[in-house]
Amino acid sequence: MEATQIKKDIRKFSLDELKTWFVENGEKPFRAKQVYEWLWKHAAQSFTEMNNVSLALREKLDQNFAINIVTVANHQRSNDGTIKSAFKLYDANIVEGVLIPHDERMTACVSSQVGCSLTCKFCATGYMERKRNLDAAEIYDQVVRISEQSQKNYGVPLTNIVYMGMGEPLLNYANVVKSVERITAPDGLNMAARRITISTAGIAKMIKKLADDGVKANLALSLHAANDVKRNEIMPINESNSLDALAEALTYYHQITGRKVTYEYIVFENFNDSLQDAEELLRFTRIIPCKVNLIEYNPIAAALFRNTDDDHLSKFVHYLADRGVQVNVRRSRGKDIDAACGQLATKEKQLA
Template identity: 70%
Template structure:
């Protein structure tokens, strides 16, 4: 796809800026609001679709602007129904997104960066270079595309969104929050923020900023070890964001928002799967109001980690449950097409 650099993406403009631009170019100001609705409420990808605008008006905006929408370059469906998409961006870069169907929900897992800079040792994306942040519209477009897959393949609306794909959302803070604004706004997709979860590897100062901004969406921490020595080994970000610092930031976030946090904990064979590891996790949950998602590990070629055996995983969960921790074991979905947690890395050939 050719990079469109000579014209501005019209989605960079606010509704007030669109109204002003229209009046400056001899059009009625309310046309700007109509354009804004076409873009964010009806999710069009071309000016030709804006059928309540005259041909002359459509030609005018086409002379000055573009809509840098993404394309589904490749789509794969897992044996369990999970759909993974390779999304080609306007500049030719690729990110991946996943539709995870279940009986009671349809979840979109979206990416926030092309690649990642955090080098987590168990995650395929962590072995990629970070090329750039996605803008708000590119994250919004992933949600729209995945919602259409849910309707088309399962005759069901999208119910949940998780920012758990490629990249670290809190290192693309402004664009992530702007995308959520468009997704939750009545002038956009009008989804409830309670249906949206942003997952972070743990950047304390940005977690505090979420609290200061009093966000209404859910927050998940990719924890995976509840002592600093082990966490440093698999997540280098922990060296500058220790568990003590994260506990302080998460409690600040909770105090500001009232939203309980989710700890995501991948159980690796013979690394963090003992009852002593479970005890450390239990102790950490006493410091921060949190529920725990225990996640099966999905092996990747770049790392030697293996999933803990099922019996050990169940005992780990039972230890926590017996001590009053809210625990959910999240089984792998889409593993056969490299769509499961930690496997997104653009490995497939795209058209």
């Protein structure tokens, strides 16, 4: 018996590669550009949607290729309007993404991996196994689906995208960068790169590569401690990417790009919320121009951390601000549906 042919994912092909295939299969090369725009600019979910392409060509495409779309398996809406979605991938894996409405912004928080390998002690995703990387189209589709939710529920388009969902973006570098290119391209979603932020737990050599490759998205570092002993305790990645190594990489990044970096810092009770911790963070902010987001901790069942109290937080904020640091306090959104920062973790029931 002849083995069943597995169709190739058409969105893994570049425009030039598609043109080559079209010519080899007796089609005009300009047809490849039409199909490419249907895939990326119009986010077509099937070949039948491509109504300026002949039926014969659509059938030929369907015989040879697949469009491995991402669908919303289910979603939850928070009391504050945040919407968390469980996205089902073509192979039945699940990742989560979040629409965060806030004042004048509509932000999509997207995942880059199924699970995560970094085992950060305060993050629910860190307690999951990393199953695989997402490809660029799967990241792109999350943005499209969340944008549809924004339009449907709020009547406005997305304004911002943050790569702060499940997984470490810089350990899926090629696909993350390609997704940024497709999201910002005129024949893609045409979003401004300055509205996109890639967040990393700190992969020093890949921070340098972002600079070398001229990736236009903003960079955020999940810092959470400016002391190697404490950071090693909660973020094992620090053992191979120490604060000194990160400082050197960030200096290089700023020299090449000229851009500020954002430091994300969860303030844990009796762990990193003292004025000594604030002084250590202050010294780290002197390395390059930056801003600091102090983040409310969002409890997870697997960890015993607690959020610092308002008095400690206020003193921490004033210590930094009084010394010239641009500091913001980020309050959690979507905590009641486990959609807040550090709470994303797929449940088995979502696979049903």
